[in-house]
Amino acid sequence: MNNNPEIGESVDVGGVRTNYILAGQGEPLILIHGSGPGVTAFANWRGVIPAFAEHFRCYAPDTLGFGYTDFPDDIAGFSMDRWMDHLIGFMDALGIEAAHFIGNSYGGALTLALAARYPARVRGMVLMGAAGMPFPITDGLERVWGYQPSLEAMRDLMTTFAFDPTLVKEEIVASRYHASIRPGAQEAYSSLFPAPRQRWLDALQTSEDKLRALPHPTLILHGREDVIVPLDCSLRFNQLIPNSELHVFGHCGHWTQIEKRDRFIELVIPFLKGAR
Helix, strand or coil, rough: CCCCCCCCCEECCCCEEEEEECCCEEEEEEEEECCCCCCCHHHHHCCHHHHHHEEEEEEECCCCCCCCCCCCCCCCCCCCCHHHHHHHHHHHHHHCCCEEEEEEHHHHCCCCHHHHHHHEEEEEEEECCCCCCCCCHHHHHHHHHHHCCCHHHHHHHHHHHHHCCCCCCCCHHHHHHHHHHHHHHHHHHHCCCCCHHHHHHHHHHHHHHHHHHCCEEEEEEEEECCCCHHHHHHHHHHHHCCCCEEEEECCCCCCCCCCCHHHHHHHHHHHHHHHC
């Protein structure tokens, strides 16, 4: 019997055994995590899935290259095409014709790319501290992608994510650190975004023309004190995406769903229920 809550259901996606968390009933909602070391869908979304599951059928996959999803052995940096093929394959394998999406950071960039390439597969979307807009890589993101395992390095990263360092409990640091040193985990992680890292950030972009053409209802959320992905990215998304609205949280870093959990839930559920 599996006692690890990070390991949920499993589905074969083009020969890749894909781990995902499943909860609730209703319209499908797919939650795409960020790209930090030791990240899993469960670790990213555990605090909000129970609330969303009261209204939606929630699917939170470990994306290709992360968590407990199988890691292909031919990786030398990832391409957006490959991430898109895996996400669409995930939906096809589970019979999900279209879904709402919530994308966190790198997951926001994937959500935007998916909406631009496969608009009929996306209903409403929520972007949370989303990448996908050009910007010079921040020192914070450089440290996230360049992580070398140690408790001190993980503690430093976690306090970078949050505006209020007291939110970073030692159990979170220990959990993420131990996840980052599972056999093969660091080798896999370090192969995703090798230096020079600006090129991988640039590869997450969706062009301004494509953003202007997006028809989807879009809720954009960002922490004002985010030092990983600058607030300017979300301001620009709001200028470009026609059917979008923007909410900026003060005293909040890159962990909106943790730092402002209750307000995050209050904003997202009615927005997606009204998104058509």
